[in-house]
Amino acid sequence: MRVAVTGTPGTGKTTASEHVETDLGVIHLNEVIEREGFTQGVDDERGSTIADLDAVERWLDGREDVLVESHLAHHVPVDRVIVLRCHPETIEQRLTERGESPESARENAESEVLDVILTEAVDRQGIDSVYEIETTDRSPGAVAEEIEAVIAGDRDPSAGTVSYVEYL
Template identity: 60%
Template sequence: MSDDRRVAVTGTPGTGKTTVTTLLDGPVIHLNDLIREAGLWSERDEGRDSLVADLDAVREALGDWSGVVESHLAHHLDADRVVVLRCRPDVLESRLRERGADEAKAAENAESEALDVILSEAVDRHGLDNVYEIDTTDRPPADVAADIEAVIAGDRDPSAGDVDFTDHL
């Protein structure tokens, strides 16, 4: 990967971001860890049992970053390419429940996935020509990581809008 290329790997919680990015060549910034460890959050959302990231503080902490950043928030950063991992909502909801998410949180994330929330945000911020959608449903993490490596290398065309889960609404 070019030393100055910035690739954001994003997606609804449960799509496999952390799992697949650990298989990539080269360093990966796991943004959620950075936010938690460096105190880059402004408040705790008790209802969602999550931290509210201070994105300005995150940008400042990252500085002139390059490489790969992964998080459900990564598409809010400046990036050259944005990979949006997708997963069929019923499978996503099951994954989240297996991870210990309560029923309401798992259902909320599954609905967000069906509505293309993160994909829409990524396209709005980065444009269709810079967004790459990858379906992780029922795929081995190594295969998804290989798809991300192809995006990084420039061997895959932008693909926003290829995945459609609206039938799960």
């Protein structure tokens, strides 16, 4: 089984994934992209690397029983997609504290309000394979327990259950 843990930057994907107790191998996709050079250049406007998702898919081919963690993880073939969600104000704060520019932090917060990653996940994987987990004000351990429940099949799909429309 392949499981993706995805979400807007700042939602807690890496931290929660480190707390998940599972037999699945954990792949931090951003590290793989950097290490393997799976890039197609740089987005000059954002100053970010453009991932070569075709190369990533080829690299993942044949790898089963993995949990793939990244804001891009919903773009690769998986059985279940877990979309971590977090209040946009919290995302802005976390990203600013990490050294992101205010513009980048704001853009990511707006993406969260507009359900960008959730919509992409549903479009790519289908609504019956997508699970939302609210992470705002929750410990990494509590989020990890919900991820474990999805992996175990003890949680129903839940796309569309989180909304931050009041942020607008």
